[in-house]
Amino acid sequence: GDSVTQMEGPVTLSEEAFLTINCTYTATGYPSLFWYVQYPGEGLQLLLKATKADDKGSNKGFEATYRKETTSFHLEKGSVQVSDSAVYFCALRKSPVYGGATNKLIFGTGTLLAVQP
């Protein structure tokens, strides 16, 4: 079945370090891909998205490129801040052509990022 695999955390970085959180997926066709961020005690917020191969989503200094050939959507940021400390979720939504009419999102298990001053 369709699935999303994220690197296990926690990821601990110093401020201004480079961030990569790996995400790979298994799905038929061309799913839409999303990164969500969850700050402590809060719900999820959409960080960025990509809907087709080679699309690059970006927001708040974060970027992720939809790589069909490697089935990946890795999250990157060139210089992290303490305020980026949160849990990051990678998610996919099936292509409607391949049974995606139910609107369901499939989430990875989340990666905790802790940024130290």
Place this chain on the structure above:
Amino acid sequence: DGGITQSPKYLFRKEGQNVTLSCEQNLNHDAMYWYRQDPGQGLRLIYYSQIVNDFQKGDIAEGYSVSREKKESFPLTVTSAQKNPTAFYLCASSIDMTGFSLGQPQHFGDGTRLSIL
């Protein structure tokens, strides 16, 4: 501001008791969802509704019930049949099926944390 309001923020359940979690949205979204979040397991879909008076079971519906009598409201009842209800519950909404297929994201509330007394 438009958004999703979940209440209460914290909820305690006694053994054998049913409890209801509230979710209200003023985004004029057709589709609404309930997720359960457990540590290390990401989000799992409980129920979803694509339109008023219609809802579908998600991956872990046993022990839960929902209703969708109004477009803006999608309450979740955790019944006594749910033997392990302690978790963080998240409600979400999206525009509609067509909107979602174009990459429109789900919007999330801030969650309700349910614990057993």
